[in-house]
Amino acid sequence: MKLGRLNHVGVATPSIEKSIAFYRDVMGAEVIREPFDLPAQGVKVCFVDTPNSQIELIEPLGEASPIHGFLAKNPAGGQHHLCYEVPDIHAAKAWFEGTGAKVLGEPRIGAHGTPIFFVHPKDMGGVLTEIMETPKAGH
Ligand code: CO
Numbered sequence: 001m002k003l004g005r006l007n008h009v010g011v012a013t014p015s016i017e018k019s020i021a022f023y024r025d026v027m028g029a030e031v032i033r034e035p036f037d038l039p040a041q042g043v044k045v046c047f048v049d050t051p052n053s054q055i056e057l058i059e060p061l062g063e064a065s066p067i068h069g070f071l072a073k074n075p076a077g078g079q080h081h082l083c084y085e086v087p088d089i090h091a092a093k094a095w096f097e098g099t100g101a102k103v104l105g106e107p108r109i110g111a112h113g114t115p116i117f118f119v120h121p122k123d124m125g126g127v128l129t130e131i132m133e134t135p136k137a138g139h
Helices: 016-025 067-073 089-098
Strands: 006-012 036-038 043-049 054-060 078-086 103-109 115-119 129-133
Touching: 006 067, 016 043, 016 054, 054 067, 067 078, 078 089, 089 103, 089 115, 089 129
Parallel strands: 006 054, 078 129
Antiparallel strands: 006 078, 036 043, 043 054, 103 115, 115 129
């Protein structure tokens, strides 16, 4: 395992539109990317740039969205996951599985167009953790 940069902090929200207004008007965010749907993961996503990272706003998409349960417990939204980059997604998955951690599903293409997987919070100090292969130059 080689820990790379913190790529983003995932924040669940019942309304990306309202969250965008908050990050723009209250937090002073200057670069807010265009929201887009990620149907395979049941979420609508919007990235807000910070000088050293990004906030990933995630809103439920569809009835089966995994975010519904989180919002049922946290109706106003809240911090959902952290995402770290790694150089090799398959090596990272093998590493976590070797430690006995529960990897949630096979690597799949995430919001940045590179492979990702999640590790269960019970094995990560209570933090749902997304592991993402570092985007190649040009991404
Ligand atoms: Co994420």
